[in-house]
Amino acid sequence: MGRQYSLIPSEATSTGHDRRMAAPDAVIVGAGPNGLSAAIVLAQAGRSVVVREAAPVVGGGLRSEALTLPAFVHDVCASVMPLAAASPFLRALPLATHGLSWIEPPVPLAHPFDDGTAVLLERSLEETGRQLGRDGDRYVSLMRPFAESLDALLLDILAPVHAPKHPLLFARFGWRAMRSARHLVRSHFRGDRARTLVGAIAAHAVVRIDRMPSAAFALVLAATAHTVGWPVVAGGSQRLADALAAHLRALGGEIILEAPVRSLEELFSARTVMLDVTPPQLMALAANRLPRAYARALTRYRFGPGVFKVDWALGGAVPWAAPECRRAGVVHLGGTLDEIAESERAVWRGQHAEKPFVILAQPSLFDDRRATAGAHTLWAYCHVPNGSTVDMTSRIEAQIERFAPGFRDLILARHAMSPATLEAHDPNLVGGEIGGGANSLRQLFVRPVARRDPYRTPLPGVYICSASTPPGGAVHGMCGYHAARSALRAL
Numbered sequence: 001m002g003r004q005y006s007l008i009p010s011e012a013t014s015t016g017h018d019r020r021m022a023a024p025d026a027v028i029v030g031a032g033p034n035g036l037s038a039a040i041v042l043a044q045a046g047r048s049v050v051v052r053e054a055a056p057v058v059g060g061g062l063r064s065e066a067l068t069l070p071a072f073v074h075d076v077c078a079s080v081m082p083l084a085a086a087s088p089f090l091r092a093l094p095l096a097t098h099g100l101s102w103i104e105p106p107v108p109l110a111h112p113f114d115d116g117t118a119v120l121l122e123r124s125l126e127e128t129g130r131q132l133g134r135d136g137d138r139y140v141s142l143m144r145p146f147a148e149s150l151d152a153l154l155l156d157i158l159a160p161v162h163a164p165k166h167p168l169l170f171a172r173f174g175w176r177a178m179r180s181a182r183h184l185v186r187s188h189f190r191g192d193r194a195r196t197l198v199g200a201i202a203a204h205a206v207v208r209i210d211r212m213p214s215a216a217f218a219l220v221l222a223a224t225a226h227t228v229g230w231p232v233v234a235g236g237s238q239r240l241a242d243a244l245a246a247h248l249r250a251l252g253g254e255i256i257l258e259a260p261v262r263s264l265e266e267l268f269s270a271r272t273v274m275l276d277v278t279p280p281q282l283m284a285l286a287a288n289r290l291p292r293a294y295a296r297a298l299t300r301y302r303f304g305p306g307v308f309k310v311d312w313a314l315g316g317a318v319p320w321a322a323p324e325c326r327r328a329g330v331v332h333l334g335g336t337l338d339e340i341a342e343s344e345r346a347v348w349r350g351q352h353a354e355k356p357f358v359i360l361a362q363p364s365l366f367d368d369r370r371a372t373a374g375a376h377t378l379w380a381y382c383h384v385p386n387g388s389t390v391d392m393t394s395r396i397e398a399q400i401e402r403f404a405p406g407f408r409d410l411i412l413a414r415h416a417m418s419p420a421t422l423e424a425h426d427p428n429l430v431g432g433e434i435g436g437g438a439n440s441l442r443q444l445f446v447r448p449v450a451r452r453d454p455y456r457t458p459l460p461g462v463y464i465c466s467a468s469t470p471p472g473g474a475v476h477g478m479c480g481y482h483a484a485r486s487a488l489r490a491l
C-alpha cells in the first residue's frame with residue numbers, strides 16, 4: 001500500500017527547509033491518530049504545523065504489516081473501529097479523497113456457546129431482538145434511544161467534562177451507564193444469551209465488567225453496531241493513518257519521520273507544542289520542568305491490564321461449530337457471562353486465566369486484500385496483567401479450538417505480540433495497555449490530572465493530546481481535536 005504523506009528528512013539541509021522548520025507555529029510529537037488529528041485542526045486554522053514521529057511510518061497504533069507471511073496484511077494494533085467511523089471529527093474530514101474506504105461486515109459481533117449455537121449482534125435492532133426471545137423487546141427498548149441519537153450522544157461523551165449539549169439524552173444514558181455491565185444486564189434481561197451478548201461487550205474497554213462504569217462501554221459499542229456497524233478499513237488500518245497524513249499535507253502540514261524527540265528543549269522555538277504521549281513520557285520529556293504538584297498528579301495516573309495478541313495466516317476460513325459466526329467481523333470467545341467475568345477478575349488480580357476471554361476478528365472474510373486467494377488472516381487477543389511476560393498463545397488457540405474444532409489444522413504461520421512487544425511497537429501502549437490509561441471511574445472523567453483544561457500543561461504553550469486525555473482510548477481522534485481547540489483558544 002502506497003504511502004500518502006510527505007516525507008521530510010529529519011536532517012533538513014536546504015535553506016528553505018531550515019527557515020520553514022526553525023519556528024513553525026506548532027510542533028506535534030507523535031503521528032498516531034490523535035497527533036495527526038491535532039495537527040489537522042491547527043492546520044485548518046491556518047497555523048504552520050510540523051509533526052515529528054520517531055517511527056519510520058505514521059500511524060502509531062494504526063499500522064498494518066505482513067506479520068506472518070508475505071501478502072498477508074495484518075493490523076498490528078487497532079483494527080475494528082466503530083468509533084472512528086462514528087467520530088464527529090473524523091467523519092467531517094474528506095478522507096475518502098485520500099483513499100480511505102470502510103468495509104462493514106454483515107454482522108458486527110457473534111458470541112458462540114458450547115452447545116454449538118451462537119447469538120448475533122445484528123446491524124438491525126429488531127433482528128438482534130428476535131434472537132433473544134423474551135428479552136428481545138427489552139433489548140430494543142434499552143438500545144433504541146442511544147442508537148437513534150448516537151450522533152448527539154457522542155458529542156457529549158467524546159468530550160471533556162462539560163455542560164451537556166443534550167441534557168435529557170445524556171441523563172438517560174448516564175442513569176444506565178454509571179453501573180457495572182453485569183448489574184445492567186442482570187437487572188434488565190432474564191436470559192443468559194442477552195446477558196452474555198451485552199455484558200461481554202464492556203470488556204473491550206479493558207474494564208472489570210462487575211465494576212462501575214463498565215455499562216457505559218457496553219451501551220456505546222452496542223449502539224454503534226446498530227448505526228455505523230463495527231467496520232474495518234479496506235486494505236488495513238494503515239490506510240486510515242495514511243489518509244489522515246495525506247489530508248494534513250494537503251492543508252500545508254509537514255511530517256518528519258524517524259525524528260524522535262528526547263526533550264522539550266528541542267521544541268521551544270514553536271509557539272505551541274502538542275504531545276501525543278502518556279504521562280510517564282511527558283515527565284521524561286519535561287525533565288523536571290513541571291511544577292511539583294502537577295508532576296505528583298501525573299505519577300498517580302494508572303494504567304490497566306495489557307493484552308497478548310496473536311495473528312495467524314490460515315489456509316482457510318475458521319471452521320466455526322456455529323456457522324453463523326462466519327457472517328461476523330468480531331467473535332467473542334468465553335462461554336457464559338459468569339465465566340467471562342471470572343477470567344477478567346483474574347487479570348485484575350495479577351493472574352492469567354486458564355480460559356481467557358478472547359476477542360477475535362476475521363477481516364479477510366470481507367476484505368480479499370488481506371490474504372492470498374483461498375487463505376485468510378485472523379487475529380485475537382486476551383487481557384493479561386500489565387507488563388506480563390506469560391505466553392498466552394496456547395490458551396488463546398485452545399479457546400478458538402473450543403468453538404471451532406479443527407482450527408489448528410489451518411494454521412500456516414502465527415505471530416505473537418506480548419505486552420513488551422506492543423510497547424516496543426508503540427511507546428504509548430504502556431505495559432501492553434491499549435487504552436491510554438485505566439478506565440476507572442475516576443479516570444473516566446479525570447485524565448490525566450484534575451484540571452479545568454485537562455489538555456493544557458503548566459508549561460506555556462505545551463499540551464498533551466494522547467488517549468491519556470478525555471475522552472480516552474479507541475480510534476476517534478477526539479483527544480487530539482479537543483487539545484488543538486484548547487491551544488487555539490489560548491492563541
